[in-house]
Amino acid sequence: MASIAVVSPAPRERVRGSVDVVVELRLDDDGVDRDDGGGSAGAVTVEDVEVVVGPAEKGTRTASPVGSGADRRGAVRRYRYRWQTRDKLARPDETAPGDALFWITATARVGGVVLRAPYVPVLTANEEPQEPQEPEEPGEPGGGQRPVTAPLDEEPASGGWREELAWAADLSGSVRRWAAGHSAVVGARAATVVDDPVLGPSRRVLRVVVPDSMGDDADQPTPTTVRFQASSPQVIREGDELCVGFAVLLPRSFPTVYPTGDPANPRGPEGTGYVALFQVYGPPYRTGASLVLHADRRTAADPLDELTVRGNELNPGDPEALLAMPYRRGTWTDVVLRLRVSSSIADGWVETYVNQGESAGVRPLPLAGVGVRVPRVVLREDSEEFRTDLQVYRVKNRIPSVGVWFAGHRIARTVEEADPGSHAPQPGGEP
Secondary structure, eight states, rough: OOEEEEEESSSTOOEEEOEEEEEEEEEEEEOOBBBBBBSSSTTTEEEEEEESSHHHHHHHEEEEEEEEEEEEEEEEEEEEEEETTBBBBOOSSSSSSSSEEEEEEOOOOOOOOEEEOOOOEEEETTTTTOOOOOOOOOTOOOBBOOOOOOHHHHHSSOOOOGGGGEEOOOOOSSSHHHHHTEEEEGGGGGGEEEETTEEEEEEEEEEEEGGGGGGGGGSSSSEEEEEEEOOOOBBBBTTTTEEEEEEOOOOOOOOOOTTTOTTOOTTTTSOOEEEEEOOOOOOOSOOOOOOEEEEEEEEEESSSSSSEEEOOOOTTSSEEEEEOOOOOOEEEEEEEEEEOOOOOOOTOOEEEEEEEESSSSSSEBTTTBBBEEOOOOOOTOOOOEEEEEEEEEEETTTTEEEEEEEEEEEEESSSHHHHHTTTOOOTTTTT
């Protein structure tokens, strides 16, 4: 049976400069390489061998054959793609803004069947001091600058929790009282404090309805978007470790989001763009937020009705979405993000915990090949202090109205403290 795998770089290695991504394709099990020189092994045709670094739409490249042979498990063919780790994937003529985590895979069509290699997570290390490199042997796969070792889960030497970070939105009274506890609120007129539509008066929550007409309000900061946005205190800085929890309930009327040109869009070719529900952000405001939860269908190939956290300029190596889960309209989705906030991929990370009713509390969400803790850049080197935002933030003139409920916006030291608890047993209820 044919199979494909990325054999270099190795999982969890750090690489810099020009690096060979080496792919092995196994074609049969008789130990004989039957390559006829024309891209086939016997009657089996091999086509379209490609390496994929990060998202497929930006990082797919054709791999070149570099040799063939056989071992006791069968015939082996090797392919190579020379990855310039300092270059942006989408714009190779530009230098990447910093080091990042990249998931690498490979695909090939063998006998009409598409094979895909398991993902290999690799960190770039271009910002580390350069070491002398051995000259590369021409034509040898695996040449170029070799990986520098550093485990992905290595703990940083400093930083951590600060009591100044502790904060929770106050929903015990009026909207005015709730707003007073935030560093900023945009579109406050969209919000009301109400009883939980699922749990009843045992919990007060925020009901937010953002009509398209709100885009003309004086407090809207940009002419092309419509937003409600509630910001925690702006005190998050380099080295902080914290947990931020929130709950979102999307009604059955919540819109499906379509990208431009999506044939599934019943309204025609113009897409609805996106709806952002949460972000970690702060100055300088020269690019998008480093971590955003979207109700987003970025391409027509994406599943409908998912909540996603995707890569960005600082974290360009996600293969698809860092986090993807169904909307589950009419049910609370509890999310806790445990963060170490850093401008360095060697020090920053995120852990994701989610509950959509499967248990009494949030549970860790692992990512294949990396685990629960995923290296992540949140700050730029020149970033000022950051905050967290609950929001309904979208493109203007695309959706007539968007409504959601929010609860439990809290920054705490532990996952348990930050858990919104939407699915925990209620007092007086069944255990």
